[in-house]
Amino acid sequence: MAKSARLSGFPERLPAERVIEKRIIDILEHTFALHGFSALHHRAVEPISQLAKDGEIDKEIFAVSRLHSEGTERNPLGLHFDLTVPLARFVTENANELSFPFRAARIQPVWRGERPQAGRYREFIQADVDVIADAELPGHVEVEIPLIIADAFARLAPLGVPPVRIVVNDRRLLEGFARGIGLTDIPAVLRCLDKYDKIGPEEVAKLLAAEAEADERQQQLCLALAAIESDSPDFAEEVRALGVEHPLLDEGLESLTRMLTAAAERAPGVLVAQLKIARGLDYYTGAVYETQLVGHEELGSVASGGRYDSLATVGKKTYPGVGMSIGVSRLMAFVLGEDSGITASRGTPSAVVVAVTDEERRSEADTVATALRARDIPCEVSPSAAKFGRQIRYAERRGIPFVWFTDGESGHEVKDIRTGEQTPADPQTWEPSVEDRWPQVTQG
């Protein structure tokens, strides 16, 4: 006996909302396929030892265990919290069956035991693309990945999804800069810089002193770096002007310059170097990316990722990768909000309700429906032989545009219930318009 049991942080969509979500997923899936990414689907669980890095167990993980399992589980499991860790495990497990560099796309739910809040869920859908190499991962992949995400958002634009700004940085650049000015606790520096937007430059300076032992000059140089923001490859000159030298800084600058040069040609205005972003997850070792919906920055990042060089290792062999993840559920928080104006024309796929004259003659209606479906027209047969007025209201309530009347003697007629127009029709040839055949997702 089902009772209402809404669970905070576990969004479920109503039919018309799911039409929109599914359309977004289909567009992303298609974009990823056009760019040559093999679609995978990961199992939901991983050994907790795999999910908890370096033995440190994260509160955000949902543990999974059999109810009434006898004794303790030998290999305790948890739900994956992203799609990168499962991919790294999948690649090492199946390395002999894959060709490298391996291009993988996945669109599926992930779970985190966080406190639910606006745009943050306990179950949410991510759409990921990753390229994983079996030895050297060429730097141009770090350029390619954000441009694929830019392409994906460009393909979502006709639905009414706003343009994006992909902000990029490079961990090598940050590390090289920090080392070049004499700082050594790199994780602490990254942690401090990552709070720039939240707490502002002055507090970051204090934090750098407290946590990374940065003196006045080091603090000021870090803040000067963090303030640099540009969509032109010329940003590198601003960095150089700070007078810091380090081989890792050169590597990062070169990679970021290449990214902005390519972006200027292939997705002008979309990529912006923002040297304050560092990203929380500490498996990143090169490029890092975040993505804002222009005009809706308060939503947070809708697509993030980076380069990870040592997430997937077997013995001495490592599989470096670069990937980005689109937060489909977070994007949906915007799409379903009042600002977006994005709607589905209906929540049911049916374009036609075939009316039933009386129950004895239901099979006539079934025959019409079968003929329509054979020509790829979605339809359903009226659930009852009620008065036609009621059958029309059945269609109306669902936003189904057409009702089909069939009568052995007088033949077939189809009514557009929006205009009331009723015309003779043949189940072997009648066609709805392209807009009416399947539910449409549009803005306004």
Added chain:
Amino acid sequence: MAKSARLSGFPERLPAERVIEKRIIDILEHTFALHGFSALHHRAVEPISQLAKDGEIDKEIFAVSRLHSEGTERNPLGLHFDLTVPLARFVTENANELSFPFRAARIQPVWRGERPQAGRYREFIQADVDVIADAELPGHVEVEIPLIIADAFARLAPLGVPPVRIVVNDRRLLEGFARGIGLTDIPAVLRCLDKYDKIGPEEVAKLLAAEAEADERQQQLCLALAAIESDSPDFAEEVRALGVEHPLLDEGLESLTRMLTAAAERAPGVLVAQLKIARGLDYYTGAVYETQLVGHEELGSVASGGRYDSLATVGKKTYPGVGMSIGVSRLMAFVLGEDSGITASRGTPSAVVVAVTDEERRSEADTVATALRARDIPCEVSPSAAKFGRQIRYAERRGIPFVWFTDGESGHEVKDIRTGEQTPADPQTWEPSVEDRWPQVTQG
């Protein structure tokens, strides 16, 4: 650091396998849409109180809890073990937003803590259709649902999926018959009959005596009923010939007769009344269905379901439903087996690898790839500017049929690497054949 961690019972597909699985899912999704079912996606978790019927907790449930959650959870959660219980909950929760009868389709994973064995998994994909009413559920829906499943399998046939036999029975028929011969412990009778195929008629007779207090005559009548099997509506006469009378028996017979009559017209030979099937899940109250792949009966049922009248209730209001669930993962066990001969032409979507002449000119290749994608041709740019021979082998290893060569001076050429034929081509107009454009799933 990912290590290999294969988990028994949690199947994951390699790229070419996933192409097949995804094609099957797409066909099912499309079939369900053509029949007017709204696509939903349920959250993975339910309160355990919801999953465990009548407070009885089932070992098969996977419990979910936050690692290091403070104290005990107020509302312990579990992973759903089917898609019917979540739908019942969803419908009661959103009744005001839905129109009834409500037609819902879902294709997503479910989890059971069973011991993994051939065709049985701990995580597996199900594809469900259900019709749920808000008061009376008309009997013709019990006829419609298995015919939709028959249509779905007919649409899978071109891939090489064998034809199916949908065996049907009716719980009312069984209950009416049992009551008509004086038996009263109906759950016990159903449990005994359900073992018919496993233990044979003689053992069923003994079980009926032991568990349902059936005397010799009652045992023999039950076995006589259980032996009836027919794809013709005339099966009812065989039942009548046993001389048993009960109003519920009449109801069940009438419903099953109607089903076979409709099936004879719309899916001849597919539906078979088999009066021994009872189904394990005890929420069924009317029609019950199981489905065998013809010639591969040892796989077990690949699509099951039935009518449930009291799964979804809120106060005094109940929402009766009928549904069936296709076991996509079990079907995949056959599809990926040696017998099926079903293969994907490649595991990557790319139809073309655009070769790179040298790294400095990578952007020329990017431009070609962008032009091809704009005309919906999936492609990727070679990851390195290695010798052309190596770039061709990159395509070959992935089953990608074409390699594109671009040269600022001599123009573009495309090579079909299967034939070696190389011809001039224009990125604005060149088209691969329909068979080459996207991965194909075929038999043999």
